[in-house]
Amino acid sequence: MKNLSVNISISPDLYSKNPESSDLGKKIVCRSIEMITDLGFEAFTFKKLGVSIGSNESSIYRYFESKHALLVYLINWYWSWIEYKLVFANNNLSSPHDRLNNAIHLFTEPVEKDDEYLFINEFLLNKIIISESVKAYYTKDVDTENEKGFYKTYKRVVQRVSDTILEINPGFKFPHMLISTVIEGAHHQRYFSKHLPALTDVEEGENSIVQFYTDLVRKSILK
Template sequence: MKNLQVNITIDPALYTKNPESSELGRKIVSHSILMMDTLGFESFTFKKLGTAIGSNESSVYRYFESKHALLVYLTSWYWSWIEYKLVFSTLNVPSSTEKLRKAIALITNKVEEDNSFSYINEILLNKIIIAESSKAYHTKDVDQENEKGYYKTYKRVVQRISDMVIEVNPTFAFPHMLISTVIEGAHHQRYFSQHLPALTDAEDDKNTIVNFYTDLVLKTIAI
């Protein structure tokens, strides 16, 4: 996939001006990822971002109305990218179980940089998703934002993999609960392995997190 140039399309409701339409917009996105990873979402501001990219704060607001909107955009971009990889990796897999295995590996494995997108560092973006993405929907406005479609890419990924669960076991009653639990749980385990290792058994060299969640899903849905 390294030589394949892919366009990730983001719903226009998530931005004021499409950041992919200009060099400044792409710079805003790429530097926001670097700064959120370094500073954390709370300490990140548009003023600091403007200084870092040699522009002013108002230029950032032309693309995003708030840093929350920017975080929602980054979250949506990430899940759109995961969806593209999910479709690509399972397209010609005839076995339902093997397709599900690949899907679980994708959502629980460590992220590698994808050179199809020159201005996005997917490794750092994944770290932001793990540490900060819950702040995109843990908000008082979540219901209104959900109605506007702010979280639909994440929901589409969960739906696609839930459909794979049903392919393996059509009688399983809780596919969405299972897959959303796997995604959020894997993120917690990645975070714990880096910061609170006493809370996990994760060992990167043994692919522990992928193996744990693959085993968990297949045993849970076993007929």
């Protein structure tokens, strides 16, 4: 399962120059993932990234117009990857219960280290999604950016799973709300378990987050 990057295609609206089109571009994406996990998004700068990859700050601006744009790119890459895994896992599954279950697991389970893609470390990327992704859409520019399609991959994933919920219970009134609650909630709980344990009930190594949200969804959509 190596170099399947052909499956992940990112809309040209999300970069100035396609980072997959050059070695430098790939280095930018690859190293930025490592640096954002290490430093946090606030302390991460294009200057530091440039030094680290032996390139210049301004060269990075050829690929992304701002560090915010780079974060948005990473988030869309992540959701494309999740969508791919979701479609793959649910291929030929007729039972909507099974398909929903796969989705919940994908949203709530920790991401394992692997080398599916050459220049993207999904394990670290998942950490970024957990700790930094809210910063991408809690901005004053959210409306214009939403119009430009900055959040469409995430929205598409939510839509897919909402459809599955409606297959199970066509009368359920809040499928999108339930799914976005689960996704955002699972990220929060992972973060809380590490940094603000008083806000959660997770013990190290347990899979209570998966258990909690699986249960929550099952009970919520009961007719």
